[in-house]
Structure formats: C-alpha cells, structure tokens
Amino acid sequence: MDITLQVNGLPRTVDVDPRMSLLDLLRERLGLIGSKKGCDHGQCGACTVLVDGRRANSCLALAVAMDGSEITTVEGLANGDELHPLQAAFIEHDAFQCGYCTPGQLCSAAGMLGEPGPSAVTPDVLVDPDLTPEEIRERMSGNLCRCGAYVNIVSAIAEVAR
C-alpha cells in the first residue's frame, strides 16, 4: 500500500506491507537508523519518535496507519548544525553511556516538554505543575536506560525545562 508521510520535514511516499511498523519503515526503508529497536513491545521507549508533534512508540504503530502524519525522528531534532537544546544539554550533563536509548530519550523529552497537565505524581490534578525532578522521572518512565544514566538524563531535561 502506498502511504505518504512528512519525515523530518520532507514528504516521503513509500509502498509498505500492512505488517510493517513505523519503526521498521524508518530504519529499513528510509535509512533513518537513529530510532532504535530495543524491546519491540512498547516497553523500553528506544523507538520513540514524534507523530504530529506527540511522542509515540514507533514499534507499536503500523506504518499504514500513519499515512498523512508528520514524523520527527532524532535526526530531525537539530536545526542544521545547531543542536536541539535537549541534545546540547545531554552532552553538557553527560546524560548517556552506551547511547542506545538516547534517541528515544531525546524524542520523548522533546514531546514531554510540550505536554500540559498533571502526571501521576502531581499533588493537585487541577494545577499544571512545574517540571521538578520527580515530575520528569514520572513523565519519562516510558524510556528505560540500561546503563542507568537516569540521574544525568533528569538533570539535562530539567535544565531545558527551566
């Protein structure tokens, strides 16, 4: 089936098998190997991309169902040679070791910063809370880091959230 997506600002038309995930489309057909396949079950977050500006697990999205969507991957976060503030902060705060989860962490954080409203740890659901470290940890719980770089990931995101 032919589908058309905007991927990092460029229109891409691809003939896909209905079984193909968005993640496999990005990696295998479009050569965008920044998004990673960790668990392929939506549990680790390494495949996180932005779909129409909102973070999503690309391993759980069927590519055919994304027809007409705008996709941003880690390759599309920077503005040319100018790093996205989250990318710069991750470097500044040494927010990774092996780096495998980093593209998903970055896309997830980029989406998270645009998500209003309370989280599971917000004391009053009527109040949009400040992004304290506790809030960031809860909101980023869909991204695992096997190296355990969480402390620096939280501090990098907190710097951009300020």
Add this chain to the structure above:
Amino acid sequence: MKPFEYARAGSPSDAVRRFRPGTMYLGGGTNLVDLMRLGVARPERLVDVSRLPLDAIEPVGDRLRIGAAVRNSDLAADPLIRRRYPMLARAVLAGASGQVRNMATVAGNLLQRTRCAYFQDVSRPCNKRRPGSGCPAIEGDHSNLAVLGASDACVATHPSDLAVALAALEAEVHVTGPGGDRIIPMPGLHRLPGDAPERDTVLEPGDLITAVELPAPPPGASAYRKVRERASFAFALVSIAAVLDVRDGVVSGCRIALGSLAHAPWRAERAEQALIGGPATGEAFLEAAEAELAQARPLPRNAFKVPLARNLIVNTLEELAP
C-alpha cells in the same frame, strides 16, 4: 505476523459495514499490534477506527460525553475531566507511559486484553486464547491473577485502570454494531470468565464502541489509588476507585470499584452496602472491606492480594473521610 488487509473507516457506520468474520478494529494499536506480533491476535483484516471523528469531549446537559477515539493523554489533560472527575484523570495517568497514553484510545483502553503471561505465550495452553486447551496459570505463575470471580477455566485479570474508574462513576458505554445502537452501563461491559473466558466483554462481533458517557459526578470525595511493583509504568497488583460522601459522621454515599482482582472491574457492592448509613470510622471501613473480600478465592501465590486489597480499601476510605 500473519498477513492481513488494512482499511481506514470513514465513519462508524462504514466501520461496521466493513466488518466480517476475521476483522478487528484498530485503535491506537498499543495492545493489538503487540498481540499480533506475538501471534496471539491473528486478524485477517484491520479496520482502522483511530481517526474517526469520535475524538471530542463535550458536555451533554450535566453529563460528559467522551468520544471513543479520544487519546488517553487528552482525556487526562482535559479541563472538565480534571475539574469534575479528578479520579478519572488520576486513573488514566496511573496507566502506561506518556508515549502509550498519546497513542491509546479510550475504547482501546477498555478493550485491551489481559497481561496473563500464558495468554501472551502461544506455546502454552490458554482457555482464553484457545478455548478448551487448559489453564496452566492455576498451577503455575498466577501471582498477579484473579482472587475474585475467577473460574476453573480462567484466572485472568483485566488490566485497565480507566475501566475501574468508569465502574465507580457508573459510566455508560455507547455501542453501535450490526444489531443497531445500544448503551451498556459500567461495570457491565466486562464479564467474568465462567466457562467462556475467550469472551472478555459482552460485545457482539462487529460491535464498535463510539463513546463513553459520564453521569454528573456523585457527591463526596473521590480517589483513585494503584498499588504496583514499581513506581511507574506497571500494571496494578490492586487498584481502587472510591467515592465517599459523609454527612454528620454518617456515610450517605459510597462507591468502591477494585482493579486487578478479577476478570472485570469489581464493584464492591457488599462493602458499599455495609457502609451506607453507618459511621465513617476505620473500624467500619475494615468490616466493610472484610465483608467484600470474604468472597475471595485466592490461589497459593496470589493470596497476598487479599490483605493488600483490604488495606488499600481501608486506607483509601480513611483518607477520603472528613
């Protein structure tokens, strides 16, 4: 993954018209796509209903209508939900991750399947997946499976947090299908396993959930609490949606729904009956919780869920009492 056809529905009636045996409706896909990858779900045809114009949250008189395709994250962030049904926002926020909530729809949340490990493993028998093949969970790992309302055929639990809150709020599930439109009051959507555990709900083939309608919020204080093995992004061991209305020290209204204890959200009617008209004291809460849980039939490795549920009921009601 088994090959399948894919089509995007243009309207709810178009979706129903496209339904034939072997068809499944696709919402956000966060559970269905995973089950297809595991070989547990093997549809011949997907009819994508995720982009149907069922994505509004709108007041209808003193009620609130939530479209079936509303994303879980939009539901939890909605100002009217947060103000009038904070317990519902809490329940949604307690589930899954930010990514999954952005993808998952309201109807898909209600129709997600059990996370019983045997159900998800096609190399093992499972009466829910392959009727008549047996239930290895009863002798095996049932540590997070049902203690209430289970049968010899199935001890699965329903994993939704949203469904538990909707059971306490007495929401209505609006359905269209080959047999016409109908309304199912919660907690009536989900069923107990009995001898047909392959059926999670009372929906008939081709039925499509179009909306969930909330009656005006019941008077009193409300809460949703979830006990789980890690602080975030985990299914419940036990959860509770509770509403407590106390006037002059006397319980005038009480609703309790329990999650992860049964094949369906469990409305604790015995506990509610025991409390209404009586004092709002810790002793009364404990007696009510014990009255409800006297029906529990735990297995060796999930017996811990009974005192856990009792303590959660008592602790939550104490917190809600003035």
